[in-house]
Amino acid sequence: MSDKDREKWNRKYLEKPTLLEERPPSEMLVFHLHLVEGNCALDLACGSGRHTRFLTEKGFCVDAVDISSIALDQLSKTLDSKRVTLIEVDLDSFTPQEGRYDLAVMTNYLDRKLIARTAESLKSGALFFIETYMEHPENEKKDSNPDFLLKAGELKTLFDSRFTEIAYEEFWNESYELYKMRKQAIFVQKK
Numbered sequence: 001m002s003d004k005d006r007e008k009w010n011r012k013y014l015e016k017p018t019l020l021e022e023r024p025p026s027e028m029l030v031f032h033l034h035l036v037e038g039n040c041a042l043d044l045a046c047g048s049g050r051h052t053r054f055l056t057e058k059g060f061c062v063d064a065v066d067i068s069s070i071a072l073d074q075l076s077k078t079l080d081s082k083r084v085t086l087i088e089v090d091l092d093s094f095t096p097q098e099g100r101y102d103l104a105v106m107t108n109y110l111d112r113k114l115i116a117r118t119a120e121s122l123k124s125g126a127l128f129f130i131e132t133y134m135e136h137p138e139n140e141k142k143d144s145n146p147d148f149l150l151k152a153g154e155l156k157t158l159f160d161s162r163f164t165e166i167a168y169e170e171f172w173n174e175s176y177e178l179y180k181m182r183k184q185a186i187f188v189q190k191k
């Protein structure tokens with residue numbers, strides 16, 4: 001586990017507890033959830049768990065993965081569910097189990113190699129939802145690490161012919177976020 005990343009995120013959550021407040025799930029996820037068959041889901045970099053919470057309310061079992069013990073503690077306190085497995089791990093070295101999931105979710109986090117590994121963890125017919133920040137001249141946060149920002153249209157290029165695109169959007173982030181940032185979101189289905 002990368003102690004540096006873990007300390008960085010734990011410090012961030014301690015210094016800005018508003019980041020742990022309950023937030024609504026992504027609208028695109030809510031809109032397309034009915035397409036998912038089966039109930040085994042993976043929430044990558046789950047944070048305080050807005051999607052884990054939403055998915056368990058909808059009857060899913062969720063493997064919720066994050067490096068921050070603070071975020072996972074908060075999630076375990078606020079979640080009244082035996083349907084969740086909390087996994088405290090560095091995603092840089094995490095490979096989800098092959099062929100296990102009906103749905104994978106990665107939001108406000110970007111690891112291109114993890115996307116490729118997660119593609120293998122999906123069953124045939126499963127869905128993968130990704131939503132995160134992209135490069136844009138009007139982004140208010142100017143010191144973002146460019147490695148963690150998508151290029152224009154990039155999400156559309158990350159999936160091979162085993163996947164069908166269900167929906168794609170570019171839009172401005174939610175008003176509760178600290179900085180105005182452009183985002184991309186994609187919903188794909190594995191054939």
Ligand SMILES: C[S@@+](CC[C@H](N)C(=O)[O-])C[C@H]1O[C@@H](n2cnc3c(N)ncnc32)[C@H](O)[C@@H]1O
Pocket residue numbers: 002005009044045046047048049050065066067068071089090091092106107108109
């Ligand atoms: C901006 S939050 C996103 C939380 C949630 N997905 C959402 O959309 O509300 C990013 C999360 O990524 C986690 N994270 C950062 N680096 C990580 C790593 N290397 N491995 C696992 N989790 C990591 C942080 O702890 C944090 O909870």
